[in-house]
Amino acid sequence: MLRDLALPELLAAFSSPDPAPGGGSAAALSSAIGASLLMMVASLPKTRTSSAEDRTALEAAAGALAGIRERLTAAIDEDTAAYDGVVAAYRLSKGTSDEQAARKAAIQRALRAATDVPLEVMKQSARALEEATVVAAHGYKSASSDVGVAVAMLMAGITGANLNVEVNLEGIGDPVYRGAVEGEARDLKERVAAIAQTATDLLRVR
Amino acid sequence: MLRDLALPELLAAFSSPDPAPGGGSAAALSSAIGASLLMMVASLPKTRTSSAEDRTALEAAAGALAGIRERLTAAIDEDTAAYDGVVAAYRLSKGTSDEQAARKAAIQRALRAATDVPLEVMKQSARALEEATVVAAHGYKSASSDVGVAVAMLMAGITGANLNVEVNLEGIGDPVYRGAVEGEARDLKERVAAIAQTATDLLRVR
Numbered sequence: 561m562l563r564d565l566a567l568p569e570l571l572a573a574f575s576s577p578d579p580a581p582g583g584g585s586a587a588a589l590s591s592a593i594g595a596s597l598l599m600m601v602a603s604l605p606k607t608r609t610s611s612a613e614d615r616t617a618l619e620a621a622a623g624a625l626a627g628i629r630e631r632l633t634a635a636i637d638e639d640t641a642a643y644d645g646v647v648a649a650y651r652l653s654k655g656t657s658d659e660q661a662a663r664k665a666a667i668q669r670a671l672r673a674a675t676d677v678p679l680e681v682m683k684q685s686a687r688a689l690e691e692a693t694v695v696a697a698h699g700y701k702s703a704s705s706d707v708g709v710a711v712a713m714l715m716a717g718i719t720g721a722n723l724n725v726e727v728n729l730e731g732i733g734d735p736v737y738r739g740a741v742e743g744e745a746r747d748l749k750e751r752v753a754a755i756a757q758t759a760t761d762l763l764r765v766r
Numbered sequence: 767m768l769r770d771l772a773l774p775e776l777l778a779a780f781s782s783p784d785p786a787p788g789g790g791s792a793a794a795l796s797s798a799i800g801a802s803l804l805m806m807v808a809s810l811p812k813t814r815t816s817s818a819e820d821r822t823a824l825e826a827a828a829g830a831l832a833g834i835r836e837r838l839t840a841a842i843d844e845d846t847a848a849y850d851g852v853v854a855a856y857r858l859s860k861g862t863s864d865e866q867a868a869r870k871a872a873i874q875r876a877l878r879a880a881t882d883v884p885l886e887v888m889k890q891s892a893r894a895l896e897e898a899t900v901v902a903a904h905g906y907k908s909a910s911s912d913v914g915v916a917v918a919m920l921m922a923g924i925t926g927a928n929l930n931v932e933v934n935l936e937g938i939g940d941p942v943y944r945g946a947v948e949g950e951a952r953d954l955k956e957r958v959a960a961i962a963q964t965a966t967d968l969l970r971v972r
Contacts, residue, residue, distance in 0.1 A: 567769045567776060571798055571839065575805035575831075582806065583915030586799050590919055592777055593792050599781035600788065625781075633777065705933040709789030709926035713796055716922035720915035727911040 562637050580647075584639035584678050587720030591685040592632040594713035597706050598688065598695050599625045606700040614698040621694045624687070631684045632717075635677055639724070642674040646728075668733060675728040675741060678721035682748045685717045689755045696762035704763045711759050718752055768843050785853075790845035790884050793926030797891040798838040800919035803912050804894065804901050805831045812906040820904040827900045830893070837890045838923075841883055845930070848880040852934075874939060881934040881947060884927035888954045891923045895961045902968035910969045917965050924958055 562570060562581055573581050602622040607614035649670040652663040689711065696707050725745050732738055768776060768787055779787055808828040813820035855876040858869040895917065902913050931951050938944055 563773045566772050567795075567842075568839070570773060571802045571835065574799060574802035575809070575835070577806065577809040577811065579806070579810070579909070579912075582909075583803055583912040586803055586912075586915050586919060589773075589799065590796060590922065593780060593795065596777045596780035597789055597792055600783065600785070603781070603783040604785070605783065629777065629781070633774070636773075703785070703788075705926075705929040706785075706789040706792075708929040709792050709922075712922040712925040713792060713919075716796065716915075716918040719918040720911075723911040723914040723918075 562640060563633060580643045581636075581640045582643065583720055584643065584674075584681075584724040585636045587678065587717045587724065588632050588635040588639055588681045589717075590713045590720060591681060591688060591717030592629050592636065594685070594710040594717060595625050595629040595632060595688045595691075597710035597713070598692055599629065601695050601699040601703040601706050601710075602691075604700045604703060606702075608698050608701055617694050617698045621691045621698075625691050628684050628688045628691070632681060632688075635681050635684070639674075639677045639681075642670070642677045645670040646674050667731070671728050671731050672737065675725055675732065678724035678728075679741060679745065681721035682718050682725070682745060685714045685721065686748050686752050686755070689714050689718075689752050689759065692759045693755060693762060696759045707759070708763055711756050715752065715756055718749070722749060768846060769839060786849045787842075787846045788849065789926055790849065790880075790887075790930040791842045793884065793923045793930065794838050794841040794845055794887045795923075796919045796926060797887060797894060797923030798835050798842065800891070800916040800923060801831050801835040801838060801894045801897075803916035803919070804898055805835065807901050807905040807909040807912050807916075808897075810906045810909060812908075814904050814907055823900050823904040827897045827904075831897050834890050834894045834897070838887060838894075841887050841890070845880075845883045845887075848876070848883045851876040852880050873937070877934050877937045878943065881931055881938065884930035884934075885947060885951065887927035888924050888931070888951060891920045891927065892954050892958050892961070895920050895924075895958050895965065898965045899961060899968060902965045913965070914969055917962050921958065921962055924955070928955060 574586060599622050602618040607618060649666040652666055654660045654663050692707060692711050699707060722745055729738055729741055780792060805828050808824040813824060855872040858872055860866045860869050898913060898917050928951055935944055935947055
């Protein structure tokens with residue numbers, strides 16, 4: 561499991577000529593780090609105005625972010641497993657017409673799984689960005705740069721996950737599934753651009 | 767050392783209420799992962815056109831990226847050490863006027879170190895982005911999404927490191943140092959925006 565590796569081994573896994581782990585796992589990791597930085601700022605003893613309202617908002621955000629990070633961390637390994645599933649399906653025997661049909665169906669199932677994982681990473685990253693606006697509004701002002709880095713890494717996670725959604729979707733035949741995923745990914749991208757702007761604006765308020 | 771931690775412990779370190787490790791270390795890590803993905807694509811057995819020119823270009827890129835990643839990985843811990851140095855300087859005794867002068871000088875030295883580390887992360891990330899254009903031009907077409915994720919994570923690393931340069935520069939009195947760093951950071955940001963666009967355009971070429 562990638563999540564059990566120490567950092568040098570993890571980086572070596574990403575740089576090895578093996579295609580997996582690849583960009584999909586890296587995108588999930590980018591967002592998991594972004595969520596972690598937000599949890600840190602939400603847990604600092606100091607808040608923006610030292611008000612009870614700040615503390616209540618930040619505690620709720622920290623709780624939500626812990627769940628989001630858990631999902632993103634799981635997706636690091638899930639993406640690699642899904643990629644391995646696609647490779648395995650392409651390697652199935654295609655001697656008889658029955659085998660060809662079975663292989664084709666297996667490839668479609670595997671590609672859907674490899675699309676669903678980065679789509680979930682996009683969704684969880686968008687949820688984390690919404691919490692970033694709470695942390696930016698109520699968190700300790702001196703930690704603004706940490707929130708800014710978190711926003712940048714969540715946006716990179718979303719961009720990266722979206723590239724993986726697109727590349728896997730290319731091989732999927734079912735137009736209904738394709739249309740649904742394309743629409744969802746487009747909506748998520750539009751929404752997060754607006755949320756990231758809101759968070760960044762809040763960080764600028766002195 | 768952060769680089770010796772397994773992933774769950776590393777994420778826990780980023781999310782703990784301790785301010786360090788914070789956004790500066792996360793930004794260096796983002797770029798180290800981006801450089802790793804580029805190394806993977808540069809080392810794949812397949813290249814864009816299977817030409818000797820592709821292989822030569824990719825081997826040179828992989829070599830350069832290995833050195834860049836080493837610097838970025840070192841910066842993950844260096845940024846946390848530099849932050850700890852700033853905290854330690856602020857905690858120095860300020861009873862006598864001699865102590866006050868010594869403390870002020872120590873804070874200035876510590877803030878410079880805490881500025882130099884993210885500035886170096888920006889420089890190394892910009893170098894990695896330049897290699898990304900080589901990998902995008904000569905690398906295996908099917909790995910385009912991995913190059914795209916790498917570019918997004920390097921840009922997040924640069925944005926994040928730049929936020930840390932700015933926040934530490936605020937406390938530095940020396941106008942010559944400030945001016946030099948501000949100019950360098952501005953030039954880097956302009957240059958990387960153009961390089962990232964070039965890489966992204968190359969990825970779109972079929």
